[in-house]
Amino acid sequence: MAVTSEVEKRSASKAPGVNGAEDPGKGQSERERLRMMMLIRRFEEKTEQAYKTPRKLPDGSVAQLIGGFCHLYSGQEAIAVGIAAVFNKGFDALVNGYRCHGHSLALGMDPRAAIAELFGKETGCSKGKGGSMHLFQAEVGNHGGHGIVGGHIPLGLGMAFAQSYKKTGGVTYCLFGDGAINQGTFNEALNMASLLKVPAIFIVENNGVAMGTQVERHSAEKDLAKRGCGFNMPHYHVDGNDVDVVMEEMKKAGDRARRGEGPCYISADTFRFRGHSTSDPLKYRTKEEAEKAKLRDPITLYETRLREKGLLSDEQQTALEEGVAEEVNRAFEMAEADPNPPLDSRFDDALSETYPYQPK
Amino acid sequence: MPVIQLRQALREAMSEEMDRDENVFLMGEEVAQYNGAYKVSEGMLEKYGPRRIIDTPISEAGFSGLGVGAACMGLRPIIEFMSWSFTWVCMDQIVNNAANVRYMSGGQYKVPIVFRGGNGIAHQLAATHSHRMESVYARIPGLIVVAPSTPAEAKGLLKSSIRCDDPVIFLENEKMLNEMGEVPDPKDGDFTLPLGIANVERPGKDVTIVSYGRALARVVRPAVEHLANDHGIDAEVIDLRTLRPLDTTTVINSVKKTNRCVIVDEDWGYCGMGSGILFKLQKPLFDYLDAPIEYVHSDEIPVPYNHYLEEAMLPSVDRIVASVKEACYR
Structure with a gap:
């Protein structure tokens, strides 16, 4: 009998659902999207704080709660939340670079499992073996979290290939930063995706700067949508700060891919408010740029829109803000108290089979 | 016992596993319409069609990474490299993605993929095309590395590699493809050899x-x-x-x-x-x-x-x- 993956088994029983079909209270879906953007922002603020505040241990030594690199998503929330709103859990796939906290939360990861992973705890989504850059929740279709710039773009191609091969009806959202489009894998994967007509949506989250190198200095073509030329697939810009626009465009692109019309490439233009990683002092950015970007903060934009539509009151906004603060605080407290993985667990999960291996 | 070429033993292994499991497919440069750069996959396009025998552009990182992504989603790809020497350009896909994704995710994936092709010196191809890659891959936790030395081993080990739920580096050699040897007749039952036993x-x-x-x-x-x-x-x-x-x-x-x-x-x-x-x-x-x-x-x-x-x-x-x-x- 064919061995199927755990992922497949977990998702096989569910039928494709329609997202956001139920809206019991007027504006509830909208407020939920706003809440998720707030939650991500709050999570990232608290993460930065934790990263920069070493803990004093009882023995007098100092411990860093979060190790390694830590890339924050603040400012780009509308993209993750917009995609999550049209994402068919259990059928669609999302694969991402290392700036992966926002997408993971938006796809429903328990904030405690996310922050516990950053703390390297046993309760982390990847059992403390992946860290900030490698958050995975395969059963919902969140396939990471990948640390090598552009290295995961062929994985997205392969996931979309599998969806097409097995005719699952799912599509793959493959996200990367503007730095990744200069890797060879971008060219190889987009070309093959178009040749094979797989249901992939390639999304460059264009925050204007690859670590510290501005688009103007890293891409000979400054219009990043045009970098999708030559693959015989639609390539266009989307306002990555407007969650409604992201949702609408991702739905269109997803439906098109589901119809078997092949992949597309989207430049979702946005701005990251924080440094490349938490150790980046942002010296390459002017005050004016930052001030200008604040005016297009995706959370503020959406709040204003919901107020104008009468879908958000002062009380509701305060409740949302307090709610996410409490949720994030509780997640951090619990994760901090969670145990480190047992030392012997370091030998687990490298291989699936035991050896010698004799097939049945 | 039938005496066949090592090339044919590889083809039999792939074909039998494709007959056995719909999720197995073969992908690589010139594997389909050209019938294989070294004719290992000769006739397979005709038998299995373009859905399962798939030609690729010369994009080793693209198609090896495709295989890893597809394996994570439950397919069982066989990725053919024309030469293992060409994998220097896609090592990130094999080492960082195939070998690490299970570990890095705390065991959330199986990665049942076989990367196969000619390894080592194949006569007068000079330095770039003559790499012996075994020590490069055999030092990577998360990979299985297999090297057959007879047609029977090629068949038995490849069949086990395809069924194995871990990523397998399968090292053939172009100069050995013509070698003849006894291989058990498929009529006498399913022939596999264990991995990890000398x-x-x-x-x-x-x-x-x-x-x-x-x-x-x-x-x-x-x-x-x-x-x-x-x-x-x-x-x-x-x-x-x-x-x-x-x-x-x-x-x-x-x-x-x-x-x-x-x-x-x-x-x-x-x-x-x-x-x-x-x-x-x-x-x-x-x-x-x-x-x-x-x-x-x-x-x-x-x-x-x-x-x-x-x-x-x-x-x-x-x-x-x-x-x-x-x-x-x-």
Whole structure:
């Protein structure tokens, strides 16, 4: 009998659902999207704080709660939340670079499992073996979290290939930063995706700067949508700060891919408010740029829109803000108290089979 | 038992597994319409169609990464490289994605993928196309590395590799594809060989020779006959078959009996496959050895184009005989 993956088994029983079909209270879906953007922002603020505040241990030594690199998503929330709103859990796939906290939360990861992973705890989504850059929740279709710039773009191609091969009806959202489009894998994967007509949506989250190198200095073509030329697939810009626009465009692109019309490439233009990683002092950015970007903060934009539509009151906004603060605080407290993985667990999960291996 | 080419043994293995499991597919450069750069997949497009036998552009990173992504979603890709030498350009996909994604996600994935193709020196292709990649991949936790030395092994090991839920690096050699050998008839049942078990292919009492793949087929087997006939040395020959995980038990038990050991491969010596094997042997065998372990490997130079220079850099029957005699104080 064919061995199927755990992922497949977990998702096989569910039928494709329609997202956001139920809206019991007027504006509830909208407020939920706003809440998720707030939650991500709050999570990232608290993460930065934790990263920069070493803990004093009882023995007098100092411990860093979060190790390694830590890339924050603040400012780009509308993209993750917009995609999550049209994402068919259990059928669609999302694969991402290392700036992966926002997408993971938006796809429903328990904030405690996310922050516990950053703390390297046993309760982390990847059992403390992946860290900030490698958050995975395969059963919902969140396939990471990948640390090598552009290295995961062929994985997205392969996931979309599998969806097409097995005719699952799912599509793959493959996200990367503007730095990744200069890797060879971008060219190889987009070309093959178009040749094979797989249901992939390639999304460059264009925050204007690859670590510290501005688009103007890293891409000979400054219009990043045009970098999708030559693959015989639609390539266009989307306002990555407007969650409604992201949702609408991702739905269109997803439906098109589901119809078997092949992949597309989207430049979702946005701005990251924080440094490349938490150790980046942002010296390459002017005050004016930052001030200008604040005016297009995706959370503020959406709040204003919901107020104008009468879908958000002062009380509701305060409740949302307090709610996410409490949720994030509780997640951090619990994760901090969670145990480190047992030392012997370091030998687990490298291989699936035991050896010698004799097939049945 | 039918006698077939190693090439055909590989094709039979892939075809039988494709018949058995709809999720198995073959992808690579020229595997479909061209019928395989080395005709391994000849006729498979006709039999299985373009959905399962898939030509790719020359994009090793693209299609090897595609395979990993597809494996994570439950398919069982066979990714053919025209040469393992070309995998320097897609090593990130194999090492960081195939080998690491299960571990990094805390065990959320199985990665049932086989990467296969010609490894090592294939006659006058010069330095860039003649890499022996075994030590590059055999040092990576999360990978399984297999190197057949006969048509039967090619078939039995490839079938097991395709069914295995871990990523397998399957090292063939272009010069061995024409080699003939007995392979069990499919009518007599499903023929597989275990991964992670070495084969004592010739019992002997004087010295243990450890080898695998092309070196074993090309020079070790003739050298052993020569040693027996002309030097009165009865060598025990161990065909490793799997290079990671290494079956050290079989090797150690053999050397405990012979007290002498010679490793032969076509890799470079320093940090080569044999060096890694030596590292696993020196401590458990320290009290059993009557002579230092010998290691016969290629010269430490880029592979030259000229036929005579190329041949001169490789382990030869003469070099093996000399090393065995040294280990046996003869």
